[in-house]
Amino acid sequence: MKDSILPIPTLPPELITEILSRLPVKSLLRLKCVSKSFVALISSPEFIKTQLCISTNNKDYANHRLLLRYKCLLKDCSLRSVLYESVMEVSHLNYPMTNQRKTFWTVVGSVNGLICLSNEANVLCLWNSSIRKFKKFPDFITHLRVRVVYGFGYDEFYDDYKVVRCVYYDGSWPRVDVKIYSLKDDSWRSICYAPPDGVRLWGSGKFVNGKLHWANNTGPVRDKGWNIISIDLADDKWEKVEQPCCGEEEGVLVLGVLGNNLSVISKDNHLRTHIDVWVMKEYGVKESWTKMFTVKCPHSPASSVFKALFLVSNKDEILLMFGQNFLLYNLKDGSINYPKFNKFVSGVVKAIYVESLVSPVLQHEPRTQYE
16 A cells, blocks of 8 residues: 655744744744745835734843943844843844944944944944845935934834934034935935024934934033924924933933833932933823832942943843943842853943844835945
């Protein structure tokens, strides 16, 4: 009797999508070499959005990575390893635009796996290190002595990634030129709505609720007089955001993002022995500002300030930057843990990004990659 040959079972397309969308990006890139059908599926906008949603909402942060700057180099490591392991492996990142590798790159922000970078010459690019693709933005004139402030976010209404650029000419605060870059249009444009009078923005914009937010200096000097200013990426409108009643009259306002909520870090006294962390639980509602916790500074009085706030882990720990190092602060007992790296000195945490298939390159453009 001849052996019967059983047919290879065929899985329903929706089940294949369900399985593949839960795989890491590196595995998905390898699978694109298997067949044309896999290429079509994995490259489709629907699949890219599904994979992004699953990766972003993973409670163990398995697909999230910390972007670190050590001296002039960018490196990264697994966020999961920082939260749950004793020693972390750090990887060197291959830079986009290799001819400018020696330049000092600043991280403007990260959204949906895309990282926006700028350098001293105000060269901008969008970069997805997971799929090894980048895009350099159209040049703009910077021959005048200028100070430039950036923000990077996602316009969900138009399904578009945008960069806001505020240029202060000749060091003059009142004179500001604001333009917005659209990835869909691949061009810069001036906005129709002028920013409020006296806007003096600091740092990179924090992206929350479809808007970019900056700490705005309203006083005569940098350490006095601050509020929060935002711009809506869908309609370009500026507005003042109500801030918490911190009772703080001096010091630089530090904005952050806790989960999906806007947060503010403020010191509770002039010695800087503690900092308070406030979170706007319901966006746009002043009364929803809540002081979530108070963190005791590692040194008293503090010789530095907290730079950024990232998230709360499943172990009731918050990841904070303090000076040039970052630490895990336990909310229950106030203990501090400094993550250890393998063959690496701790660098400054610049962003948390999620591994995704989102491409910075438009479909009609050449597929820019680097080795």
